[in-house]
Every structure is written in C-alpha cells, then in structure tokens.
Amino acid sequence: MIRAHAVETVRAAEAAAMAQLPDGELMSRAALGLAEVAVARLADTEGTTVVGLVGAGDNGGDTLYAVAHLAESGFACAVVLVPTSGRSGVHAAGLEAAEAAGVMVHVAADDGSAAADVVAEADLVLDGIVGIGGRPGLRPEAARLVDAVDDDAWVIAVDLASGLDPAGEEGEDDAVWADETVTFGTPKPVHLLPAGEAATGRLTVVDIGIDVDEAPAAVERLTWDDVVALWPVPGSGDDKYSRGVLGVVAGSEAYPGAAVLCTTSAAEAGVGMLRYVGTPTPVGLVHQAVPEAVVGDGRVQAWVVGPGLDTDADDTHGRTQLDAARAALESDLPVVVDAGGLALVEGRRAAPTVLTPHAGELARLLTRLEGAAEGTDDAPSAGSGSGPSTDDARSSVNRPAGGTAGGQQGAGSASPSTAGDELPARGPGHGSVTADDVKGDPLGHGRRLVALTGATVLLKGATTLVVTDGEPVRSQADAPPWLATAGAGDVLSGVIGALLAAGLTPHDAASLGALVHGVTADRVSGGGPLRALAVAHGIRPTVRDLLARGRSAPS
Numbered sequence: 107m108i109r110a111h112a113v114e115t116v117r118a119a120e121a122a123a124m125a126q127l128p129d130g131e132l133m134s135r136a137a138l139g140l141a142e143v144a145v146a147r148l149a150d151t152e153g154t155t156v157v158g159l160v161g162a163g164d165n166g167g168d169t170l171y172a173v174a175h176l177a178e179s180g181f182a183c184a185v186v187l188v189p190t191s192g193r194s195g196v197h198a199a200g201l202e203a204a205e206a207a208g209v210m211v212h213v214a215a216d217d218g219s220a221a222a223d224v225v226a227e228a229d230l231v232l233d234g235i236v237g238i239g240g241r242p243g244l245r246p247e248a249a250r251l252v253d254a255v256d257d258d259a260w261v262i263a264v265d266l267a268s269g270l271d272p273a274g275e276e277g278e279d280d281a282v283w284a285d286e287t288v289t290f291g292t293p294k295p296v297h298l299l300p301a302g303e304a305a306t307g308r309l310t311v312v313d314i315g316i317d318v319d320e321a322p323a324a325v326e327r328l329t330w331d332d333v334v335a336l337w338p339v340p341g342s343g344d345d346k347y348s349r350g351v352l353g354v355v356a357g358s359e360a361y362p363g364a365a366v367l368c369t370t371s372a373a374e375a376g377v378g379m380l381r382y383v384g385t386p387t388p389v390g391l392v393h394q395a396v397p398e399a400v401v402g403d404g405r406v407q408a409w410v411v412g413p414g415l416d417t418d419a420d421d422t423h424g425r426t427q428l429d430a431a432r433a434a435l436e437s438d439l440p441v442v443v444d445a446g447g448l449a450l451v452e453g454r455r456a457a458p459t460v461l462t463p464h465a466g467e468l469a470r471l472l473t474r475l476e477g478a479a480e481g482t483d484d485a486p487s488a489g490s491g492s493g494p495s496t497d498d499a500r501s502s503v504n505r506p507a508g509g510t511a512g513g514q515q516g517a518g519s520a521s522p523s524t525a526g527d528e529l530p531a532r533g534p535g536h537g538s539v540t541a542d543d544v545k546g547d548p549l550g551h552g553r554r555l556v557a558l559t560g561a562t563v564l565l566k567g568a569t570t571l572v573v574t575d576g577e578p579v580r581s582q583a584d585a586p587p588w589l590a591t592a593g594a595g596d597v598l599s600g601v602i603g604a605l606l607a608a609g610l611t612p613h614d615a616a617s618l619g620a621l622v623h624g625v626t627a628d629r630v631s632g633g634g635p636l637r638a639l640a641v642a643h644g645i646r647p648t649v650r651d652l653l654a655r656g657r658s659a660p661s
C-alpha cells in the first residue's frame with residue numbers, strides 16, 4: 107500500500123528525526139537523492155544543462171544543494187532565484203554551496219527576461235519554488251519563469267509541483283506541470299489525489315530517514331501486493347454459503363445488458379453463490395451468460411442494487427423488480443448501490459453501504475439529498491465550497507499541449523442514469539450541484555455525500571476515490587482511459603458486491619474492487635480498445651495472477 111501523509115505529520119516526523127541528527131542532515135539527504143534522480147534523467151534524455159528555480163524556503167535549499175552536486179558532476183548548471191528579495195530571500199548556506207560548485211546564479215528580480223532566457227535553455231529543470239510550505243498558486247514572477255521552460259525540457263518538481271495545494275484539496279490552475287516529482291520521506295496527499303496527480307507526473311520517494319510508519323495516513327493507494335492480503339480466499343471448511351451469497355437487482359427491459367455485465371463480473375470474482383432478480387428479458391440473458399446464477403429472491407449476504415435498473419418502469423415485472431430493489435435498500439444487509447439504484451437512496455442506511463456514483467450522479471444525489479435535508483431541522487452542513495472549474499478547464503503554465511488530467515474513466519454503464527448524461531448547468535434551485543462542480547473538487551463533494559449518508563462513497567473518475575468516514579481516503583488510478591466505456595461501471599459493481607458478500611468492509615471492498623477492475627482493464631486493453639464484457643471476463647485470470655504473485659513472493 108502506498109501511504110501519503112499530511113504536511114503536519116511530515117513536519118512532526120522531520121522534527122523527531124532532526125532531533126537525532128546533525129544540523130542540515132535531512133536536507134543534505136534530500137538534495138543527494140534529488141541529484142541522483144536528476145543524473146539518471148539527464149543520462150536518459152542526453153541532457154547537459156540544468157536550471158534550478160529557487161524559492162524562499164527549504165524547498166529552494168534542497169534545490170540549491172542538488173544543483174551544486176550536479177555542477178560537481180560536470181553538468182552546466184544555473185539557478186534562478188525567484189523571490190523578489192533576490193539573494194537575501196533564499197537559503198544562504200545552499201546558495202554558498204552552489205556558488206562554490208561553480209553554479210551560475212541569476213536573480214529574477216534584477217533581470218527577469220535574462221533569467222527567463224536561462225530557463226529556456228535548460229534540458230532539465232528542478233522546480234524548487236515552493237514545497238510543503240507553499241500556498242496554492244504561483245506568484246506572477248514565478249509563473250513567468252515557469253512559462254519560459256522549454257517544452258522538451260524534463261521538469262522535476264522538488265517535493266511537489268509548485269503551485270499545487272500540498273493537501274491536494276484545492277485544485278489550482280496556476281501550477282508547475284512536472285514530468286516527475288521527487289518527494290522526501292513519504293508521499294504527500296497531493297501526489298495521489300485528482301487535484302495534483304496529473305501535474306505530479308512520475309513519483310519517486312527518497313528515503314531521508316524519517317519514520318511515519320506508525321502515523322496515520324491521509325491518503326492511501328492499494329497496490330498489487332494488497333490483493334493477497336485482502337482478497338477473500340476460501341479455506342477447506344468453506345461452502346458456497348459461507349463464502350458469501352450475493353443478490354443482484356440489475357438490468358431491465360430497457361437496459362438488459364447491465365444484468366449480464368454485473369452478474370458475469372460477480373461470478374468471475376469468485377462469489378460463493380449468485381441470486382439474480384430481474385425482468386424477463388435480462389433473466390433470459392443471465393440464464394445464458396451466467397448459468398451459475400439462481401434466478402429469484404432468497405437469502406443473501408449482500409446486494410448489488412441498480413446497474414441498468416429502470417426506475418421509471420411501470421409494468422408489473424418492472425414494479426416487482428423495483429420493490430425488490432427497495433427491499434434490499436431497507437434491509438440490514440450490505441448493499442452496493444450503483445446507477446439507477448442511486449435514485450432510490452433516501453439518506454442513511456444502518457447497514458454497510460457503498461455508493462458508486464460518477465460525477466454527474468454524485469451531483470444529482472447531492473442536489474436531491476441536500477435539498478431534502480434543508481427542509482429538516484437537523485440539516486447537515488453543506489461542507490466545503492465548490493467552484494465551477496473543471497479538470498478539463500484547468501490550465502497549467504507549462505502544461506504540454508494536449509496534456510490533460512484525463513476524462514472520466516470507469517464511469518460508463520449500460521444503465522439509464524449513467525449513460526454520460528450530466529447536468530447541463532447549475533440548476534435554478536438553491537444548493538444545486540453540477541457535474542462540473544464535482545469534477546472541480548471531487549474529494550470535497552465525495553465527503554459531502556459521506557456526511558449525508560454515512561455510506562462509503564466510491565467516486566469514479568480517471569482517479570477513483572473511495573471515501574469513508576474515519577478512514578484515510580483511498581485513491582486508485584489503475585485503469586487506462588479506454589475503460590471510459592459503457593458498461594464498465596456495471597462490471598465494477600459486480601466485483602464490489604462479491605467482496606461485500608464475502609465479508610469485506612465497504613472501504614476495502616470498494617477500493618480493492620476498483621484496483622482489480624482497473625488492473626483487469628489495463629490487461630484487457632493492452633494499449634487498445636476494450637469492451638466492458640471483456641473486462642468482466644478478465645476479472646478471474648487477473649485475480650488468479652495477483653494471488654499467485656503473493657504465493658511466489660519470498661516470505
């Protein structure tokens with residue numbers, strides 16, 4: 107598992123380490139690690155010239171010492187001091203070391219255009235303007251220098267891309283767009299969250315000897331090795347019931363395919379037994395595609411409610427299916443609620459619940475539930491504010507052409523309410539939320555839905571977020587953009603349902619489901635198009651191979 111720690115946690119760990127070490131030791135380790143990465147990248151890119159952009163804090167100090175190392179290794183090195191106060195504004199000992207190593211020093215405040223020319227010449231740029239002490243956004247003088255960076259230069263952000271919010275809560279238009287980030291001690295939340303992940307680029311963690319193992323993480327990301335630890339593997343005493351029976355209320359006369367996708371993926375994920383509740387057309391399809399499934403209601407350990415569900419159906423079969431969906435939601439059993447099922451959510455359930463909206467569905471749900479809550483005395487607070495900006499609208503000063511944070515991924519579904527329909531604009535009613543609002547602040551809006559429902563919220567996107575009250579946010583970015591295809595969400599809900607039925611917590615089931623879904627999509631895609639059904643059929647071999655990694659790993 108990758109664990110990212112909040113700035114306060116990092117500062118406390120650094121203080122504890124510094125108390126045991128000579129002055130400057132941590133910075134020296136950071137600078138050396140940074141220089142080693144830079145040397146490797148210069149070799150990869152056949153680069154020879156280096157510029158360090160140096161701000162007023164210790165992030166600039168790291169950069170000055172790293173550039174000194176690079177100059178000593180024979181590279182043509184310069185630094186540009188960004189603060190308006192020039193030399194007096196930067197880390198004095200670092201500046202002395204850089205000058206002693208023969209680094210050319212340019213002061214942006216003295217001659218901004220000459221400094222920009224120097225920046226434009228560099229093959230490799232170290233962004234040391236601000237680190238974890240930074241506020242979001244770049245000052246104009248810094249932005250001008252970042253803008254001068256050559257499109258072909260390799261940009262390494264020191265600790266984090268300057269201009270980003272270290273906590274990853276606030277999106278920021280004005281930030282460095284790094285090819286790579288070299289961070290110290292532990293990842294920071296911004297490296298794993300949608301607000302900063304794309305501008306972070308490749309992430310390398312340099313061990314500087316601080317200890318955060320016992321400290322709570324702010325954000326976590328499951329990795330392949332976590333599958334062995336978390337995936338429910340049957341023992342010799344298990345039978346199909348003890349392994350978990352999953353009930354699926356999905357598909358409809360209008361959207362029958364979702365039933366096939368959801369039940370197929372649940373079966374592929376190895377559920378003990380599957381019950382399916384649907385209308386005649388999807389029942390026939392499920393019979394053919396998943397002969398293991400038992401059609402009809404019965405005892406289950408968990409439910410999936412909603413993929414392809416037609417909440418407008420008013421024929422007898424449709425109404426009976428909707429009654430089963432409502433009964434599942436009113437039961438004391440764990441439920442995954444997806445797509446059409448989200449329209450049936452009325453607020454808190456007492457039992458474990460995973461809601462799996464994409465941005466548009468989350469916006470609709472928040473608008474409806476917050477509207478309803480406003481009419482009551484105990485209305486929860488609306489949570490953090492939301493801006494109209496979107497990922498797509500974000501522009502970073504040195505972002506490469508066409509480089510965006512990626513669109514919605516894994517959000518596709520064969521269900522009526524997940525067919526990419528999004529609220530066109532902010533609605534007239536007070537408190538109405540749009541899909542763009544959610545994309546501009548996915549974590550904040552996810553938290554709002556958690557506060558309203560008490561559920562685990564899995565928000566689909568290029569990076570999928572899993573938010574549960576009292577747990578570190580899980581952030582999974584395993585899937586290729588090809589997964590943004592209709593039906594992918596139906597497959598995801600089947601996997602999560604199988605894991606819930608086996609007894610995993612909603613937080614683990616949702617994040618592990620997202621991981622396996624994304625890894626499967628990546629394998630199935632192989633760099634090309636994929637179909638949701640192929641992802642469903644890929645779940646079984648993917649889980650098998652991930653479990654086999656654990657068996658072959660040295661103990």
Ligand SMILES: NC(=O)C1=CN([C@@H]2O[C@H](COP(=O)(O)OP(=O)(O)OC[C@H]3O[C@@H](n4cnc5c(N)ncnc54)[C@H](O)[C@@H]3O)[C@@H](O)[C@H]2O)[C@@H](O)CC1
Nearest residue numbers: 120132133136162163164165236237238239240241243265
């Ligand atoms: N604390 C430690 O023990 C270690 C810290 N290290 C480095 O130190 C960094 C943190 O250093 P600092 O706490 O000095 O803080 P930073 O270097 O992140 O920056 C703080 C300075 O930048 C200015 N600033 C803030 N936001 C700005 C913005 N948007 N635009 C321009 N200037 C802005 C502030 O006025 C302040 O002077 C880490 O990110 C890491 O790079 C490493 O050397 C490892 C050890």
Ligand SMILES: [K+]
Nearest residue numbers: 233236264266
């Ligand atoms: K930086």
